[in-house]
Amino acid sequence: MSSYVIDINNEKQRSLILNICFQILSFPYQEETESLLLGFFEFSSHDDVTKLLQKVFGENGIIIMCHVTKANSKMEFYVNYDKTLLERIMPIIKDWYKPFVNELQNQHNVKVKEWKENYDIDHSEDILRNRIIDNINDLLPGFNYFVDFKWSYNDDNDNNYSVCENEIGDLIFRSDYGGIYLVIETKWLNNNHGDKAKKARIDGINDVKERTLKYKELAKKRFNDIVIGISYTNEKGKDPIHFVDITDEKIFNAIKANKNKKIKKNESSFDPGLMGFMAGTTITAAGMAGIGILLRNCSMLENIIDSRSSIF
Known part of the structure; x- marks a missing residue:
C-alpha cells in the first residue's frame, strides 16, 4: 500500500x-x-x-x-x-x-516601527507598554508578533460592542500557533504607603482586570479566533502578569511549554x-x-x- x-x-x-x-x-x-x-x-x-x-x-x-x-x-x-x-x-x-509565519513577521516589523515613532516616553503606562514590546519573548514567550496598539473595535451592526473615542485597547500580540491572540491591558499603580494609596491600587487593579476582560471579548469579535486576556501592572513585589481566567493561563502555559518542541515526524x-x-x-x-x-x-x-x- x-x-x-x-x-x-x-x-x-x-x-x-x-x-x-x-x-x-x-x-x-x-x-x-x-x-x-x-x-x-x-x-x-x-x-x-x-x-x-x-x-x-x-x-x-x-x-x-x-x-x-x-x-x-x-x-x-x-x-x-x-x-x-x-x-x-x-x-x-x-x-x-508555518505557511503564514513570514507574513506575521513582516506585519510585526511594521507595527513595532509605528509604535517607536508614536509612543510617549514620558507617559507611565506607555513606558510599561514599551517594556512589554521590547521584552515580549522573555515575558510572554510564544507571542512574538506585535499586531496592534491603542486599538478599537467598531461593529456598526452590533451596538453592544461599539468602541467610542475614549475606549481604546492597549496591546495585541499574536502567536505562531495559528489563530491565537494575546490582549494586554496595562495599569500604572500608586505604590506609595498609606490607606489612600492602597485604595487607589486596589481600584486600579480592579479597573485593569475589568478592561482586560472587556477587550478580550472585543478582540474575539474582531478576529473571530482564540484570544487570551492578560493585565500587566507595576504592583510592587507582585507578578506583573495576571490572566483573565484559568483557561487562558492553561493555553498560555501549553504554548510556553511547547515553544521549542517540534512535531513528531x-x-x-x-x-x-x-x-x-x-x-x-x-x-x-x-x-x-x-x-x-x-x-x-x-x-x-x-x-x-x-x-x-x-x-x-
Whole structure:
C-alpha cells in the first residue's frame, strides 16, 4: 500500500487540521470528559479524512474519531479528551501554521516601527507598554508578533460592542500557533504607603482586570479566533502578569511549554490497522448521551469548511 502524503500547503487539509485544534482550544480546560463531539460535516472521502487524522493526530498520541451518520451521511468528529491534550496539540498547530509565519513577521516589523515613532516616553503606562514590546519573548514567550496598539473595535451592526473615542485597547500580540491572540491591558499603580494609596491600587487593579476582560471579548469579535486576556501592572513585589481566567493561563502555559518542541515526524506508510476501529465505529443513541458535552462554538470550523462542499 502506498504511503499517504500530508501537505501543510494544502489549504483544505490545513483548514481541517487547524480548526479541529481550535475547536479543542475553545473548550473550557477545567471541564474534562472521555470524549467530545467536535461537529458534523459533509465530506466526499471518508478514507482520506481518516488517513489525514491518523497521520497528523494519531501519530502524535491524539485520537480523533470520525463516524459517518446513516441519517444524513455527514461525518461526526470526536476527540478523546484528557488533561494533557492541550499541550499535545500545540506542536501540531505550530507546524501547520508555518505557511503564514513570514507574513506575521513582516506585519510585526511594521507595527513595532509605528509604535517607536508614536509612543510617549514620558507617559507611565506607555513606558510599561514599551517594556512589554521590547521584552515580549522573555515575558510572554510564544507571542512574538506585535499586531496592534491603542486599538478599537467598531461593529456598526452590533451596538453592544461599539468602541467610542475614549475606549481604546492597549496591546495585541499574536502567536505562531495559528489563530491565537494575546490582549494586554496595562495599569500604572500608586505604590506609595498609606490607606489612600492602597485604595487607589486596589481600584486600579480592579479597573485593569475589568478592561482586560472587556477587550478580550472585543478582540474575539474582531478576529473571530482564540484570544487570551492578560493585565500587566507595576504592583510592587507582585507578578506583573495576571490572566483573565484559568483557561487562558492553561493555553498560555501549553504554548510556553511547547515553544521549542517540534512535531513528531513519521514518514512510514499509513497503517490502516491503527484507524480501522474508527472507520466502522457505530455510536448508539445511548453512547451519544454518554459522550459528553458538545463544543459550544463550531462556527470557526464551519466558516472554513463549508458543510456543503467536500474536502478532497
